[in-house]
Amino acid sequence: MENNDKYWQIMTRQMPIVEKGEQEKFKNSRITVIGCGGIGGQTIEMLARMGVGELILVDEDVFDWTNLNRQSLATTAEIGLEKSDVAKKKVEAINPYVKVKSYTRHVDASNIDEIIKDSNIVIDALDNILTRVIVSRKAREYKIPYIHGAIHATLGQVTVFLPNTKSYEEMFNLPSLGKELNDEVINDLNNIASGTPPALGPTPNLIGCLESMEAFKIITGLGKVTVAPKILTFDLLDFNSFKIEEI
Secondary structure, eight states: OHHHHHHHHHTGGGTTTSOHHHHHHHHTOEEEEEOOSHHHHHHHHHHHHHTOSEEEEEOOOBOOGGGTTTOTTOOGGGTTSBHHHHHHHHHHHHOTTSEEEEEOSOOOTTTHHHHHTTOSEEEEOOSOHHHHHHHHHHHHHTTOOEEEEEEEBTEEEEEEEOTTSOOHHHHTTOTTTTSOOOHHHHHHHHHHSOSOOOBOTHHHHHHHHHHHHHHHHHHHOOSOOOBTTEEEEEETTEEEEEEEEEO
16 A cells, blocks of 8 residues: 555646546556667656556667767666666666566567567657568557657657558558568668668657657547647757648
């Protein structure tokens, strides 16, 4: 009972906005975040602070010096450490009532079932299109909402794919649509975006906050979810650019 009381103490400031039954739904939810870097780090932290019940965290990488300009989980003390493990420890330090599993692995067709099959929501905090295709396909197969977020420099976008909406591949007219992921198709996907995209610190962090809020809305039923083909886009160099459009 004491631990339960402390959970609700953490939630005190948001409870005037959220009914207890709605918060209970979030407390009982399991969310998978694939990517624990710039977008993922902020997504994970916000989900923990909002009181999610369980997190599955996945990233194949370790922190390095180039991450320090934008990745909220990175400090000089974390250089060389596995991102997923650091994320797990950060969540436990923020909100010890969140169950956390972390995996340091490359996500592909051989392990995606194991990673997302029991999730209520899958959040894309990825930086490559091929993995997004793999994850989005599997989420659709399991009828799991798939929250997509992406950045380039000061540009950002967020949308939510549900089992009955356009798919990720259909919405962005990808060359993999309706095709098996053979070597030729994979090469076509990899050629869409090559190299490391530029990123200014606030951009991925804002996307992470927005993705966590979309997850909260889906689980609790609060507000309006940004469902495909609608998409929220912005350029942080021009605040007048914030808009929801339809693709």
